Amino acid sequence: MVNLTIDGTQVTVPKSFTIYQAAEQIGIKIPVLCYAKKLLPFGACRVCLVEVEQMKGRLIPSCTTPVTEGMVVTTSSDEILKVRKTVLEFLLVNHVIECPVCDKGGECELQDLTYELEVVTNRFVGEKFDHPTDESNPFIERNMNRCVLCGRCVRVCDEIVSYGSYSFVERGFETKIATAFDRGLDCEFCGQCVSMCPVGALLPRPFKFKARPWQLKHVDSVCGYCGNGCTVTFGVKDNQVQTIRFNDKNGVNDGNLCIRGRFGYSYVNSDQRLTRPLVRKNGELVEADWEEALTAVAEGMNRGKGTGIISGARLSNEEFLLLKEVAAAAGTTNLDHSGGECYKGLTEGVQQVLGLSASTGTFPQVEDADVILSIRSDFYETHPVFGMVVNQAVKRAGAKLLVVSDKKGKFTKLPNAETLLGKPGTEVNILNAICAVLLESGKAVTEGVAGLDELKQSLTDYAPARVAEQTGVSVEAIEAAAEQLAAAEKGAILLGYGLSYTANSRELGIAAANLALLSGLADQDEAGLYVCGEKANSQGAIDLGILPGESGLGVQAMLDAAARGSLGALYIVGEDPLTSFPDGAKVEAALKGAEFVVVQDLFLSPTAQAADVVLPAASFAEKDGTFTNAERRIQRLRAGIKSPGEALTDFAIFASLLEKLGAAASAATPGETFAGLGRLNDAYAGIDLNAIGPQGVVWGGEHLQPKVRNLVPVSGREPLTTRYQLITGSALYHSGTTTTHAKGPLEAVPEPYVELSREDAAELQLAEGDQLRIKGNGAEIRLKAKIGARLPKGVLFAPNHFPGTGLNRLYKGEAAVVVELNK
Amino acid sequence: MIKEFIQGLSITFKHLLPGHSTTVQYPKVKLQPSDRFRGLHRLVPSHDRAKCVACYLCPTVCPAKCITVESAENEKGEKYPRVYQIDLLRCIFCGYCVEACPVEAIEMTGNYELANYHRDDFVFDKQRLLNTK
Ligand code: SF4
Ligand code: SF4
Ligand code: SF4
Ligand code: SF4
Ligand code: SF4
Ligand code: FES
Numbered sequence: 001m002v003n004l005t006i007d008g009t010q011v012t013v014p015k016s017f018t019i020y021q022a023a024e025q026i027g028i029k030i031p032v033l034c035y036a037k038k039l040l041p042f043g044a045c046r047v048c049l050v051e052v053e054q055m056k057g058r059l060i061p062s063c064t065t066p067v068t069e070g071m072v073v074t075t076s077s078d079e080i081l082k083v084r085k086t087v088l089e090f091l092l093v094n095h096v097i098e099c100p101v102c103d104k105g106g107e108c109e110l111q112d113l114t115y116e117l118e119v120v121t122n123r124f125v126g127e128k129f130d131h132p133t134d135e136s137n138p139f140i141e142r143n144m145n146r147c148v149l150c151g152r153c154v155r156v157c158d159e160i161v162s163y164g165s166y167s168f169v170e171r172g173f174e175t176k177i178a179t180a181f182d183r184g185l186d187c188e189f190c191g192q193c194v195s196m197c198p199v200g201a202l203l204p205r206p207f208k209f210k211a212r213p214w215q216l217k218h219v220d221s222v223c224g225y226c227g228n229g230c231t232v233t234f235g236v237k238d239n240q241v242q243t244i245r246f247n248d249k250n251g252v253n254d255g256n257l258c259i260r261g262r263f264g265y266s267y268v269n270s271d272q273r274l275t276r277p278l279v280r281k282n283g284e285l286v287e288a289d290w291e292e293a294l295t296a297v298a299e300g301m302n303r304g305k306g307t308g309i310i311s312g313a314r315l316s317n318e319e320f321l322l323l324k325e326v327a328a329a330a331g332t333t334n335l336d337h338s339g340g341e342c343y344k345g346l347t348e349g350v351q352q353v354l355g356l357s358a359s360t361g362t363f364p365q366v367e368d369a370d371v372i373l374s375i376r377s378d379f380y381e382t383h384p385v386f387g388m389v390v391n392q393a394v395k396r397a398g399a400k401l402l403v404v405s406d407k408k409g410k411f412t413k414l415p416n417a418e419t420l421l422g423k424p425g426t427e428v429n430i431l432n433a434i435c436a437v438l439l440e441s442g443k444a445v446t447e448g449v450a451g452l453d454e455l456k457q458s459l460t461d462y463a464p465a466r467v468a469e470q471t472g473v474s475v476e477a478i479e480a481a482a483e484q485l486a487a488a489e490k491g492a493i494l495l496g497y498g499l500s501y502t503a504n505s506r507e508l509g510i511a512a513a514n515l516a517l518l519s520g521l522a523d524q525d526e527a528g529l530y531v532c533g534e535k536a537n538s539q540g541a542i543d544l545g546i547l548p549g550e551s552g553l554g555v556q557a558m559l560d561a562a563a564r565g566s567l568g569a570l571y572i573v574g575e576d577p578l579t580s581f582p583d584g585a586k587v588e589a590a591l592k593g594a595e596f597v598v599v600q601d602l603f604l605s606p607t608a609q610a611a612d613v614v615l616p617a618a619s620f621a622e623k624d625g626t627f628t629n630a631e632r633r634i635q636r637l638r639a640g641i642k643s644p645g646e647a648l649t650d651f652a653i654f655a656s657l658l659e660k661l662g663a664a665a666s667a668a669t670p671g672e673t674f675a676g677l678g679r680l681n682d683a684y685a686g687i688d689l690n691a692i693g694p695q696g697v698v699w700g701g702e703h704l705q706p707k708v709r710n711l712v713p714v715s716g717r718e719p720l721t722t723r724y725q726l727i728t729g730s731a732l733y734h735s736g737t738t739t740t741h742a743k744g745p746l747e748a749v750p751e752p753y754v755e756l757s758r759e760d761a762a763e764l765q766l767a768e769g770d771q772l773r774i775k776g777n778g779a780e781i782r783l784k785a786k787i788g789a790r791l792p793k794g795v796l797f798a799p800n801h802f803p804g805t806g807l808n809r810l811y812k813g814e815a816a817v818v819v820e821l822n823k
Numbered sequence: 824m825i826k827e828f829i830q831g832l833s834i835t836f837k838h839l840l841p842g843h844s845t846t847v848q849y850p851k852v853k854l855q856p857s858d859r860f861r862g863l864h865r866l867v868p869s870h871d872r873a874k875c876v877a878c879y880l881c882p883t884v885c886p887a888k889c890i891t892v893e894s895a896e897n898e899k900g901e902k903y904p905r906v907y908q909i910d911l912l913r914c915i916f917c918g919y920c921v922e923a924c925p926v927e928a929i930e931m932t933g934n935y936e937l938a939n940y941h942r943d944d945f946v947f948d949k950q951r952l953l954n955t956k
Contacts, residue, residue, distance in 0.1 A: 100878035100925045101902040209894045209902045212879045 004071035019062035019073055020048055030075050031084065031113055033198055034150035035063040038254055039159055040396075044151050046087050047113065050075045059083055081117065088119045093126040094173070096145040104200030107213040110148055131176065136184030138747040139205055139263050140194055144176050147201040153177060153193035160256060162391040162414060163187050177201075188732060189748055190384065191262040195246040195255055206263060206744065207243035211235070216242060219640035220250050220694070222627050223261040224314055224620030225735040227496075227533040228253070228363075228383040229629025229696075230261050234621060234640035241265050241621055241640055250694040252363050252633060258384030260735050263744030265621070268641070270741055273602055274616035275645025285604075285614060290646065290656065296613050297571070298660035300596035301330045305568030308334040308558035308594075311546055312574030313343075313535035314736075315650050316625025316637060318673040320537075320544045321680060322654035322665055323573065329663035333552030334567070337541040338575045340548075340555045341582070341813070342502040343533040346495065347542050349509020349714075350531055353517065355707025357542055360516075360528030361492070362631045362702055369393050369527050371488035373402040373481070375512055376427055377496030378409030381732040383532050383630065387411070390494070402481050404430050404473075406727060406816075407797055408790045420481060422471035422719075424727050424795060425815025428504055429471055429716030430478065431511035432462035437482035438518045444486070445520040451711035455514065458713030470719060472792075485519040492527040496630075498534025499580050499736070500729045500800040503815035510714040522706050532630035535736060536620070540628040543699075544680045555581075562590035569596040573650060574617065576605035576737045580800060584808035585779075600653060603741055606803050616647035623649040625670040626692070628699070634687065635696035717815065724760070724794055725816040726774060728807060731799035740801055752802040754783040760794065761787045764821060776819035779809035796821075856933040861918045863934040864909055864947065865955035867927065872897075873953055875928035877904040881920035889913035890920060907949040911937060932956065 003012050006023050013022045018041060023030050033045040043064035050062040053072035059080060062073075074080070091110065099105040113119075134142035154166045154177060165187045169178045179185050194202045216235035223230045231251025235243040244262050248255030277293035278285040288296075301307045307330050311323055327335045337344075347357035354360075366372065366389050380387035387410065393399040394414045401417040403409075406424040411417055422430050436459040438444040446452055464475045485491060495512050497505055509531065516522040516529040533539050548554045553561060559577075561567040563586060570590065577587045591597055591610040599611040608614045622643045628634050643649070648656075651673075655665040667673040671689055678685025683699040691697065731749060739745040754772055766772060772785045774796070783798060783805065791797055796819065798807055810817050837843060847854055856862065867874045877894030893906035920929050932955055939945060947955075 100876045100880070105878070209877070209896050211894075212883070214883065215879065 002067045002069050004067050004069070004073065006073045007075055013067055015067070017067050019050060019052075019065050019067055019071070022067050023062065023073070023075055028075055030062050031116065032063055033109055033113065033148060034152060036152050036156070036196055037248065039152060039155045039196070042151050042155060044149060045091075047084055049080060049083055049087075051077065051080060085117045085119055088114055088117060089122045089124055091148050092119065092122055093124050094129045095148065096128050102146065102200040103203050103208060104146075105212070108200060109198035126173075134179075134184045135205070137186060137189065139189040139259070139744065140185055140191065141203045141205045141208065142185060143201055143203070146199050147177055148199055149175055149177065150198055152196040152198065153202060156192045156196045157187075159395060160388050160392060161188070161190055161192050162388070162395070162410065166193070189259045189263065189744075190257065191259065192256055204243055204263070206266065210242050211237045216245070218245055219638050220247065221621065221638045221640060222251070222536065222629075222635045223257070224536045225260045225264065225739070226383050227535060227538050227630035228385045229536065229627060229633055229635055230257050230385050231635070232257065232261050232265070234265070236640045239641050240269050251635065251696065252629070252631070253385045256385050256388050259733055259748060260739055260742075260745055264735075264739050264742040266744060267602070267738060267742040268619040268621045272741060273644050273647065274604060274614065275647055277616060277646070278614040280612045285609070285611075290648075293613050293615060294656055294660050297598050297615070297657060300569045300598065300612065301571065301661070303568050303596065305566065305595070306334060307332045307569040307571060308553060308562060308567050309336070309571045309573070310555055310558065310575060310577065311335075311337040311541070313337050313339045313533065313538040313541045314574055314620065315537060316623060316627060316670065317537065317540045317544060317634070317677055318625045318670040319650040319654065320540060320546050321673055321676055322651060322658070323546065324544070324680070325663065325666060326654050326657055326661070327549070329658055329661040333549030334558050335546060335552060336548055336555040336558065337546040338499055338555070338577070338580070339533055339535070339538045339541050342497045342499055342505050343538045344542060344547065345502075345505025346497045346509040346531050349506040350513045350529065352712050353510055353513035353708075353710055354522055354529070356704055358539060358632050358700070358704070359530040359532070359630060360522065360704045361526055361530065362633065362698055363389050365490075365526040365702070366390060366492050366530075367393055368397045369399050369490045369492045370397070371400045371402070371484050371491040372494065373404065373485060373492070374411055374494045375404045375431070375508065376406070376501070377494070377532070378403075378405065378411050379494060379496060379532075380410040382496045382498060382534065382730050384732055386494075386532065386630070400484050402484065406795060407792070418477065418480070420473040420477050421792060422473050424719065424725055425503060425717055426471040426719050427716075428507045428511045428714060429462060429467045430473055431508075431515050432459055432714070432716055433464045433467035433478045434482045434485065435459060435511075435515055435518050436462050437464055437479050438486055441482065441486075443482070444518040445523065446518070449517055449709045449711055451713075454713050455711040458715070462716070485515070485521070488519065488521065490524060490527050491519065491521040492530060493521060494530045494532065496532040496534070498730055500534075501727070502582055502813045504717070507714050507716070510712045511716075514711050514714070517706070517709055517711060522709075526703055528703070530630065534730070536629075537627045539630055539632060540626075543628055543683065544677065559586050559590040562594040563592075565593045567594055569598065570594040571598045571600075572607060572611075573600045576601070576607045576803065578607040578610070579605065579737050579803040579808070582808055582811050582813035584806065600650065602738070605737065615653055616645065617653065618643040618647050618649040623651065623670070625651065626674060626689075631698065632700060633696040633698045634684075634692060636692050720816055720818055722818045724796060724819050724821055726754075726776060726796045726798060726810065726819045727816050728798050728800045728811050731801065734799060734801040737801055737803060740803065752783055752799065752805040752807070753786040755786045755788055755791060755797040757791045757793050757795070758787055758789065761785065764823060766823065770823065773822040774810065774819050775822070776810045776817045777812055779806065781806040781810060856935065860933050860935070861916045861931045863911070863932050863937060863955055864920070864952055865930045865932050866907065866949065866952040867930060868953055872903060873907065873928065873949060874926055875904050875907060876926055877902050878925060880923040880925060881929060884919045884923040886917060886919065887913045887915045904949060907952065909947045909952065911945040911947060912942065
């Protein structure tokens with residue numbers, strides 16, 4: 001700790017603090033322009049100049065100067081103000097002042113400073129900037145005539161996003177921020193740079209000229225896409241979400257978002273939304289009122305033969321509770337959610353080994369981890385903002401990043417990253433081999449661990465040399481990974497799962513948990529094992545048991561039963577299985593075989609088109625409730641807008657349906673329902689809804705210790721040896737099928753594609769954008785080819801978000817599909 | 824005392840003489856208001872469009888909240904008011920809008936004859952405001 005005096009006030013702060021931070025701590029506000037809390041100090045603008053007695057005679061920037069013992073600082077005097085004013089005058093010499101038409105006006109830091117320091121005239125004159133505006137992409141407008149060269153965009157894109165779009169070019173008065181070869185911005189469009197820019201140089205295009213900042217009502221809620229659970233703050237005007245506002249005060253994401261959260265909100269305003277219930281009459285879906293539709297649903301569910309309920313994982317916790325009540329009222333235990341296909345397996349695997357069905361730590365704990373092992377998922381694609389956390393750990397804390405995957409991604413490119421690139425579906429083999437090395441070398445933590453002998457026995461099949469041969473990962477890499485994990489003081493194993501990839505889920509959960517135990521990661525006080533579900537409330541669905549009850553059927557069994565004609569009704573809530581589930585043919589047969597199908601959704605999805613009754617539901621922006629994210633953080637959703645037409649929240653629909661089924665909802669509003677969640681899961685008991693503050697509440701505490709320590713033998717699989725194999729997954733830009741209704745993601749990735757390596761493309765004489773015929777599992781589809789360096793030879797990757805591609809005719813849930821390719 | 828009394832009254836009588844009345848025979852006779860009079864608003868044209876750049880300062884400053892602006896982008900990529908409307912029934916003629924405008928796009932004219940028969944007729948849209956003389 002260091003003692004210093006600022007404006008006559010004594011203050012004691014940690015050694016690592018800068019003068020600016022020390023002043024902030026005692027409530028003294030020093031003006032800044034280039035400084036940003038989450039970025040490393042830069043010292044570009046000189047607005048934050050202060051005087052330090054010990055360095056009399058010159059002014060120093062407070063944002064970069066570390067505190068020293070006994071410093072006496074003056075933050076404001078006539079001279080300081082004069083210099084600050086001059087700095088601003090310099091900045092305004094070539095700044096094109098067009099506040100009336102600049103969307104930043106009203107929240108522009110330059111405007112505010114100019115006003116505050118009363119810069120009413122400029123003693124200097126010079127030529128104004130005259131750069132062309134970069135409008136080469138649909139998301140971000142770059143108007144460099146307004147740039148103050150603070151470098152925040154350059155730094156955030158490098159330090160946090162790790163994309164590296166921008167750099168300073170030219171010198172002196174000519175200095176500007178440019179993209180590669182000044183060709184215009186073409187990046188992953190996360191919009192972090194927009195949120196950091198203090199002026200109107202970087203602006204969100206979808207919001208162009210839409211409103212002034214002060215006209216927007218701010219509503220803090222949670223992003224409805226992935227399990228990262230970022231806080232999104234709606235900017236609402238005229239009952240529409242006009243934009244997503246920067247907010248680094250709430251939540252776990254520090255104001256960072258990915259393209260989906262920042263630019264993918266438009267689907268809530270879409271005119272394609274369902275606004276009235278639809279009931280099938282004479283073979284046609286026609287509009288009906290709620291009374292008629294709900295009566296039909298209740299009748300359909302009561303027709304005998306039983307009902308199966310399949311839910312998506314984007315319902316709120318409160319809605320899940322009501323859904324369980326609906327299932328009970330309908331007398332069925334056939335209840336499952338889409339995660340039942342994938343994430344459930346993962347949590348069950350971890351449960352067997354550690355007695356937990358959730359991540360052990362929180363996201364911020366990864367920021368200063370020293371070793372991170374990411375399995376299968378490139379988090380930049382599945383949980384992008386968590387990916388940014390990993391990036392910060394690597395770049396700032398110098399963490400070692402290990403990636404076990406079947407394709408390369410952004411993680412692979414990070415400094416210090418070592419990718420163990422295996423054949424598709426062989427991750428378990430690789431993890432087993434790492435465990436084998438740990439045990440062999442005696443570095444494994446085995447105290448108080450059960451099942452050691454059985455595991456050792458089973459691992460004889462996974463000697464590194466053998467696995468290396470199977471998977472293509474070198475023995476040295478496996479050994480090095482084991483060594484690093486054993487040496488980790490604060491390690492993290494990350495595992496993400498989603499509908500787009502369902503194979504091996506339980507096995508991988510077990511293998512990762514085994515590794516967490518043996519490497520000692522599970523027994524750390526922080527970080528540890530992270531299991532991340534795909535959707536916004538995947539964790540909530542597991543916590544609250546949206547799973548088959550006693551003698552109930554799971555998703556696959558329900559679909560089978562329906563296809564056989566032995567299930568009377570299917571009630572599908574917030575999911576489009578026809579598009580997103582593996583084995584689309586089975587889903588289709590089930591929809592045909594079921595006597596009565598109800599679909600509750602936002603859009604008339606392919607599944608909804610096959611339904612007998614379609615109920616229009618509300619989007620996440622229209623409801624109150626809570627989500628539980630992938631680190632167990634319970635956060636509050638708040639309605640920002642009203643639903644279009646007669647659409648109702650799932651909560652309201654379930655409540656009315658319960659009445660029709662002769663029961664009553666246990667509580668009238670989502671707020672009152674929250675208290676009831678404790679009945680379903682002890683971890684939720686005792687949490688007061690009103691105590692859920694801006695940072696949410698992490699159930700079970702910041703870190704969970706394993707409840708049991710059972711090593712479980714688990715077998716991997718032999719890789720396919722065919723020339724071509726297809727894997728599916730999620731692409732950044734999209735999440736589930738919802739984003740295909742959202743303008744932003746659609747503009748970035750408008751159509752389905754299949755990605756393959758340069759080598760394969762050359763062999764097939766394929767050019768970017770050519771149509772490729774892919775045959776496998778008795779089906780054939782055509783997709784546009786995208787050629788890249790991410791995939792090893794022989795492996796193809798297709799994202800699963802798009803309806804109508806028929807991808808799930810080929811893909812039936814296997815780790816990799818044997819395919820034949822034709823032009 | 825009587826002297827002062829007569830003096831005063833003489834002024835009164837002087838005003839009774841023909842040609843000394845201050846009553847204006849409106850509407851036969853109309854007064855020319857001063858330049859600073861705050862009457863009906865006028866949107867200033869510039870080239871082929873209203874000069875207004877839809878900055879939202881006037882609706883923000885307006886204490887009666889009677890100005891509606893909706894901004895949009897025109898073919899040239901400029902910001903312009905797709906909607907500009909003043910509800911004169913609510914306007915209190917304070918002139919704050921004129922003061923707030925950074926581009927001098929809105930003025931107040933001397934037009935004070937604003938009576939009308941229907942409520943709707945008091946809503947002045949962009950075209951009407953551009954047509955104001
Ligand atoms: S960047 Fe700020 S100061 Fe510059 S034109 Fe925009 S609002 Fe005005
Ligand atoms: S949008 Fe994201 S990736 Fe693109 S330049 Fe900005 S910060 Fe970098
Ligand atoms: S574009 Fe914005 S963030 Fe980037 S240097 Fe210029 S002013 Fe700073
Ligand atoms: S999609 Fe996921 S990572 Fe992206 S903003 Fe939403 S919650 Fe965050
Ligand atoms: S203040 Fe002037 S430029 Fe701005 S909206 Fe009003 S009239 Fe238009
Ligand atoms: S804020 Fe300190 S130099 Fe810019």
